[in-house]
Amino acid sequence: MTLIEKLRAYVPWIIAGIILLGYAFFISFMTEKTKTSDEEWLKLVYIFGSVEAIVFAAVGFIFGNEVNRSRVITAEKNEDKAKREKNELAKEILDKLPVAPSTPDSVNFETQNLNKLRNMAEKYREN
Known part of the structure; x- marks a missing residue:
């Protein structure tokens, strides 16, 4: 002190x-x-x-x-x-998220949501 x-x-x-x-x-x-x-x-x-x-x-x-x-x-x-806790949770989400297929014909609603979630988790992990 x-x-x-x-x-x-x-x-x-x-x-x-x-x-x-x-x-x-x-x-x-x-x-x-x-x-x-x-x-x-x-x-x-x-x-x-x-x-x-x-x-x-x-x-x-x-x-x-x-x-x-x-x-x-x-x-x-x-x-x-x-x-x-936010960083740990973002890391856990990134580790457990499945990789979205990158082919153009497989772009669907689920793939878009996975990409959004992945981007959000990466953003929180950086901050």
């Missing part, structure tokens, strides 16, 4: 921890201010609501980003597996 991969893995969690720790300190500050006047408490609650929205948005972004990253990695693995 390279340094950049390690940073991508751990930095979001560190940032989320710092944000949540700051949020905990802010909640502690708010609990100490419960004895203040109603007017001051109303202002603090208004600020608390704003800070709370920012904290939830930041933590949601970080965790959502991690979830999407893991989904992308899974999708890339599935894509590689599908490509391998």
